[in-house]
Amino acid sequence: MRVLIVEDDALHRSYLNEAVRSALPECDDVMESEDGRLGEIEARKSRAEFVVMDLQMRERNGIEAARTIWRERPDTKILFWSNYSDEAYVRGVSRIVPEGATYGYVLKSTSEERLKLALRSVFLESQCVIDREVRGIQQKGMGSAHGLTDGEYEILVDVALGLTDKTIANRKKLSLRTVQNRLQQLYEKLDIYKETGDDESRYNLRTRAVAVALMRRLLNASAVERAERELQNDWTSQEFQGP
Amino acid sequence: MRVLIVEDDALHRSYLNEAVRSALPECDDVMESEDGRLGEIEARKSRAEFVVMDLQMRERNGIEAARTIWRERPDTKILFWSNYSDEAYVRGVSRIVPEGATYGYVLKSTSEERLKLALRSVFLESQCVIDREVRGIQQKGMGSAHGLTDGEYEILVDVALGLTDKTIANRKKLSLRTVQNRLQQLYEKLDIYKETGDDESRYNLRTRAVAVALMRRLLNASAVERAERELQNDWTSQEFQGP
DNA sequence: GCTTGTCTTGCGGGAACCCGCAGATCTTAG
DNA sequence: CTAAGATCTGCGGGTTCCCGCAAGACAAGC
Numbered sequence: 248m249r250v251l252i253v254e255d256d257a258l259h260r261s262y263l264n265e266a267v268r269s270a271l272p273e274c275d276d277v278m279e280s281e282d283g284r285l286g287e288i289e290a291r292k293s294r295a296e297f298v299v300m301d302l303q304m305r306e307r308n309g310i311e312a313a314r315t316i317w318r319e320r321p322d323t324k325i326l327f328w329s330n331y332s333d334e335a336y337v338r339g340v341s342r343i344v345p346e347g348a349t350y351g352y353v354l355k356s357t358s359e360e361r362l363k364l365a366l367r368s369v370f371l372e373s374q375c376v377i378d379r380e381v382r383g384i385q386q387k388g389m390g391s392a393h394g395l396t397d398g399e400y401e402i403l404v405d406v407a408l409g410l411t412d413k414t415i416a417n418r419k420k421l422s423l424r425t426v427q428n429r430l431q432q433l434y435e436k437l438d439i440y441k442e443t444g445d446d447e448s449r450y451n452l453r454t455r456a457v458a459v460a461l462m463r464r465l466l467n468a469s470a471v472e473r474a475e476r477e478l479q480n481d482w483t484s485q486e487f488q489g490p
Numbered sequence: 491m492r493v494l495i496v497e498d499d500a501l502h503r504s505y506l507n508e509a510v511r512s513a514l515p516e517c518d519d520v521m522e523s524e525d526g527r528l529g530e531i532e533a534r535k536s537r538a539e540f541v542v543m544d545l546q547m548r549e550r551n552g553i554e555a556a557r558t559i560w561r562e563r564p565d566t567k568i569l570f571w572s573n574y575s576d577e578a579y580v581r582g583v584s585r586i587v588p589e590g591a592t593y594g595y596v597l598k599s600t601s602e603e604r605l606k607l608a609l610r611s612v613f614l615e616s617q618c619v620i621d622r623e624v625r626g627i628q629q630k631g632m633g634s635a636h637g638l639t640d641g642e643y644e645i646l647v648d649v650a651l652g653l654t655d656k657t658i659a660n661r662k663k664l665s666l667r668t669v670q671n672r673l674q675q676l677y678e679k680l681d682i683y684k685e686t687g688d689d690e691s692r693y694n695l696r697t698r699a700v701a702v703a704l705m706r707r708l709l710n711a712s713a714v715e716r717a718e719r720e721l722q723n724d725w726t727s728q729e730f731q732g733p
Numbered sequence: 734g735c736t737t738g739t740c741t742t743g744c745g746g747g748a749a750c751c752c753g754c755a756g757a758t759c760t761t762a763g
Numbered sequence: 764c765t766a767a768g769a770t771c772t773g774c775g776g777g778t779t780c781c782c783g784c785a786a787g788a789c790a791a792g793c
Binding site: 256257258259262305331355356406407408409410411413414449450451452453454455456457458459461462464467468471472475 | 499500501505548598599649650651652653654656692693694697699700701702705710711714718
């Protein structure tokens, strides 16, 4: 049994190493990689079945790395280990997990006990373990507080990328007016209107929406970069023109 | 001699504690705070002259905390200790440092030797120490690659907040056309035009500018939040109504 | 069937945005 | 003082955005 740790902070890396050795005495070998890119290579070379993965790394973030690892070996068990419970990350993870794969999601602020428990549960018993703080975000469809539909979230990302309404309509195969409608209902969910109501001063609604999405941690730079890469793919592989 | 450590990650906190005790044997007491808010209180209560401050914390980020600490005791020596060399953070720090104050800025990835050296240099010899990677950003005015004027950066922040051109004009006491001019030169610096040139597909320029600023780490959520708070101050203290 | 509700699409217009052009102001160098 | 250069400002227009209104599509329920 061999475990691969992918984490770019040296302290956290050694902490994880120690925790893994302590929680899993049956573990023969613990490998380490310093960023997502190297993690992919190491996982491919060593054929590790168990991975502890940091999100938010320099060279290549944990979501990208996990996706390629799962693409090559879908039975790999991955425990995600993240700083915050940003909605963008949680969504990103749940978007790439393949059918039936086992994974976990724990915050760096959890106690060592919980971490070790999660290691044993995910790696040995193939249970999915998700921290309570994260769980709150994962179940979508709550009381409009910060529960965006998948469709609305998609629109939000496209807007945050700086796309035009018309461009979004082409990409999503929708009418122009429909895109604008979804934007409006996005504005309502984000309380954009309430703010402009206070003063006569007006916001530019679409950029304001991006701003509050940032502040509410619905978006972050990594999510935008991911979407940007997907966009460039669509952009070059197929030309978008006409009805 | 007493040192206050403000850092919300437990591992980094203990690492810093050890480093401080090792680098500064003449240090009597090492205090710790878990976020910016508590750090302010502890600094006020203990009258610590030396602070090691993390940026990017939950409750109140390091820049805010440092500002209030410096406002109460401008002779406090602060060593900033950050994950990345994000332009937004560097700008934020250099914006709040008072006249003649001594401070340092080192990355978490630097070696323990460099960290200890920085601790001694800043705290004992009152030297300003700034990591090489950070230095690159600090000197502004380079070959248009990512060198934004202060004025351009201000505009960028206001746009990222979601403000209207007219609103920005009022806030900055400028003409509407001037704001739009600055926006145009911002677009050029960010290469917004080059991108739209590839395809007929159009971007919404202002949100696109925010997107690339995010991806180039010129902006981040903390910077937006900071600006938002300033905005709300102006908003309520004085009413903005054009002639 | 009829109604109710949600989602999509079109039309139209007022407002905001993007920008070329040209005159006015201010700085800097010779 | 003058000339050159950068910045600010107003005007006019083409485009996009924001949104109220209304008609069609589809599903669920009495």
